[in-house]
Amino acid sequence: MTLSLIPYIITNGNGKEAVKFYQEALGAELSNFQTYGDLPDSPDFKVPEEMKDLVLHAQLRIENSELMISDNSPGEPFEVGSNLTIAIVLDDKAKAEKIYERLQADGEAIMPLQSTDWSEAYGQVTDKFGVKWQISVENSNNN
Template sequence: MSMSLSPYLITNGNGKEAVAWYEEALNAKVLMVQSFGDMPADANHPIPDEAKDLILHAALQFGDSMMMISDTFPGNPHQIGNQVTIAVMVDDASLAKQIFEKLQQGGEVLMPLQETFWSPSYGMVKDKFGVTFHVSTENRK
C-alpha cells in the first residue's frame, strides 16, 4: 500500500491565478485542473453560474512533491488560517477508512467518507487539533 501527504491550498475565487503563479514560482507541472462546472450535473445540487469557472481541484507536481488547489465554493466562508489543509492519498479504500476513522476521533466530520466521481473513497475531516484532512483513495480507472 502506498500513502502520500500533500498540502491542499484553499483559495478565495482566485484558484486559476494561484495555479499559474505556483506553476511559475515552483517550476511545477500542472497535472490536472477541474472546475466546479466540470462536475456531473445533479438536479438536487445545481452549480450556480458564478461557481462554474472556479477551481474544484487542481494538482501540481514539483520534484517529488505534489500540491493541490481548490477555490472556496460561493456562499461558504473563506477563512484565513484554514486555507491550507492536508491531502492524504492512499491506494486502498480500507486504508482510507482506517485513517479517516482515526482522524475523526475527537474531531469533526466535514464530509463523510464516500464514493465520488473522482475517488472510490473520499471524505473530509477536521482532527482534534483543528487540522483539516482530505482523505482520498486514488482512482485506478
C-alpha cells in the same frame, strides 16, 4: 497503502490566479485541472452559474512533490490560516476508512467518507488539533 501526503491550498475565488502563480514561482507542471463547470450533470448537485469557472481541483508537480489547489465554494467561510489542508491519497478503501475514523476521534467530521466522481471514497475531517484532512482513495482509472 498510503500513496502520498500532499499540501492542499484552498483559495477564495482566485484559484486560477494561484495556480498560475505557483506554476511560475515553483517551476511547477500542471498535471490536473478541473473547474466546477467540468463536473458531470447530476440531479443530486446542480452547479450554480457563479461556481462554474471556479477551480474544483488543480494538481501541480514540482519535481518529486505535489501541491493541490481549489477554490472554496461561494457562501462557505474563508479564513486565512485554515486555508491549507493535508490530502492523504490511498489505494485501499478499508485503510481510508480506518484513517478517517481515527482522525475524527475527538475532532469533527466535515464530509462523510463517500463515493464521488473522482474517488471511490473521499471525505474531510478536522482532527482534535484543528488540522483539516482530506482522505481520498485513488480510482484505478485515474492512474
